[in-house]
Amino acid sequence: MLKTFILISFVAIAVAREKSQCETKHNIVKEDWDKLNADPSKPSEKMLCLFKCIYEEQGSTNSDGTINAEKLIENVNKWKPLNEDSKTYIKDCVKNLGPVKTCEDVNASFQCAQQAIDKQKQ
Template sequence: MFTFLLSLVIICAFVVAEDSSLLADEKTWKECLEENSMTMEDLKSYTNIAEAPEELLCLVKCINTKTGVIGEDGQIDFEKIKLIPTIAKMDEGKQNELKECAKNVGPIKECSDIEKLRSCLPEGIKE
C-alpha cells in the first residue's frame, strides 16, 4: 500500500517544494476528485498502481495538469518534476533517464497516457 501511495504522489506531483504553485492543494484535489466522480475513500481502495482504473488515471492527469506539471499541450515540464522530493533525491543520471523515458512517452493527452509513464518510474516505486 505504501509503495502505491508513493507512486501516486510522484505521478500526481503532489509536491511540497519551494514553488507553492506545484502544491496540489485541497481545492485542486476536491476539483479533480469531483471531476472524476471519486472520493478520498475511493483512493484508499487502490493498492496496486498497475491495476489503476480509468478514473484514477484521470485523477492523476487532472492534478498534474492543474499544477502545471503537464502543460495544456500535454508536454511534461521536467523542471517541475525535478522539484518532486523523491525525484530531487535521485542522482542526475537517474533524473535524466526519467526525463528521456517520459519524452519517449509523448504528450499526455488522454487519461490512459498516464499509464505509459509508469514504466519511467524508478524501480521500487512503480508497483
C-alpha cells in the same frame, strides 16, 4: 492560550484537508486511493483522469500535451522525495512519450514515476 488555540486550529485544518478540485471533479474517495496503493501498476481510469487533471493543474504537461519532466519531478518530489537517480530516471523515461490527450495517456508517465519510486526502495 491563544497560541495554543491557533496551533490546534492549524492542525485540525491539516487533518481535515479538503479534497482538491481535481479529486472533487473526478469523485475520488479514499477507496480509490486504497486500490491504487494496493496495485500502482494498474491505476483505474478514474485515477488516470485525476492524474491528468492534476498534471494540467500543476503544469506537468505543456500546452501541447507533452510532459514537462522538470515540473513532473518537482510535483512528484512534493509527496515522495526523489533521489538524483530517480529524477534522472523520470527525465529519461518521459522524454520519448507521446502527448497526454486522454486519461489513458497519463499511464505511461505515471508508470515512469512509479518505477523511479520503486527503484529507490531497492
